[in-house]
Amino acid sequence: MYIVNYAPTTDAARALAIAERALSGGVNAVMLRVRELPARLALEMALELRRLTRAAHARLHVNPYPALAEWCDADALHLPEHAPPYTPPAPMLLGRSVHSVESASRAQAEGCHYLLVGSMYPTASHPDKTPEGLELLRAARQAVAIPLVAVGGITPERVAACVQAGAQGVAVISGIADAADPQAAATRYWAALHDTAT
Numbered sequence: 001m002y003i004v005n006y007a008p009t010t011d012a013a014r015a016l017a018i019a020e021r022a023l024s025g026g027v028n029a030v031m032l033r034v035r036e037l038p039a040r041l042a043l044e045m046a047l048e049l050r051r052l053t054r055a056a057h058a059r060l061h062v063n064p065y066p067a068l069a070e071w072c073d074a075d076a077l078h079l080p081e082h083a084p085p086y087t088p089p090a091p092m093l094l095g096r097s098v099h100s101v102e103s104a105s106r107a108q109a110e111g112c113h114y115l116l117v118g119s120m121y122p123t124a125s126h127p128d129k130t131p132e133g134l135e136l137l138r139a140a141r142q143a144v145a146i147p148l149v150a151v152g153g154i155t156p157e158r159v160a161a162c163v164q165a166g167a168q169g170v171a172v173i174s175g176i177a178d179a180a181d182p183q184a185a186a187t188r189y190w191a192a193l194h195d196t197a198t
Contacts, residue, residue, distance in 0.1 A: 001029040001061070001149060001171040002186065005125070006045055007036050016048055018182045023056035025186025031061040031078060031171065032068075039065035046072035061095060078116065085110050097151075099132055101139045108144040115140065116171055119152025120162060124174050126152070134165040141166025156185075159192035169193065 002022040004015050019030055030053050034042045046062060050072045053060040062069035063078035066086050076093035079086065081103050088094055093113040098104045107115055117140050119131040137150055150162035151171040162170055172189060179185035 001031055001169060002027045002176050003031045003033055003151075003171055003173045004045075004049065004177075005173065006032055006034050006042055012045055016045070016052070018177055019049060020052050021182040022176050022186040023052060023058055025183035026190030027056075027058060027176075027186045029053075029059040029061060029075075029169075031063055032074075033063040033078075034065060034068065039068040039071075042068055043071055046074070050074065059093075061093075063097075076113070087111065095149075098140065099136070101136070101143045104140040104144050108146050112146060114147040114149060114168075115144070116149050116151050117167070118150060118171075120150050121153030121158065123153040134161060137162065137165040137167060156188040156192040159189065160196050163193070163196040 002019065004019055030049055032046055032049055046068055050060050059075040061076040061078045062074040064080055064083055066077055066088060069077040076095055077088045078095040081097050081099055094111060095114045095116060096107040096112050097116045098107055104115055117137050119126060119129060120133060121131050131152055137148065140148055147168040148166055149169045149171050150167040154162060154170045154172055155175060159170055176182050176185045
């Protein structure tokens with residue numbers, strides 16, 4: 001999963017170009033994470049990502065606005081750990097970020113279809129945060145049955161460790177967004193995931 005952070009300072013054209021390159025490199029899900037913007041101001045970005053993901057046969061996840069997810073016909077609504085419960089219209093999936101086993105168990109009981117678990121490693125997107133690490137992923141895997149996606153400081157070289165700890169996939173921001181060639185970076189992540197399944 002490639003996460004697109006959309007904030008007031010975001011260069012929308014560049015963000016879309018990187019997402020398109022990531023999809024060309026094999027990314028099968030894109031999350032639009034909107035920060036410090038009303039949902040209506042992110043609609044154009046969401047609709048364009050919807051077009052790109054459909055063309056690539058990939059899923060679009062929207063975080064955190066239910067209305068935005070519905071307006072752009074997203075495949076999944078993603079909620080922060082402490083956001084109020086919400087039931088999206090079928091067949092939209094529901095995901096949630098979790099940072100503890102207790103939160104993972106609550107999210108599964110709520111009806112979530114998958115969980116974003118982290119942070120696994122130190123990450124530029126949360127520089128002051130101490131990562132929960134692979135131990136959280138292992139503990140969450142024991143506590144819940146739904147798919148887990150590891151996030152936070154994951155490089156292609158760290159993918160195997162995340163999968164071995166219980167993740168079904170990984171989510172990436174800077175590993176693709178800051179790469180000289182986002183398409184090649186996405187391909188490296190995809191190859192690392194594929195290698196864990198062989």
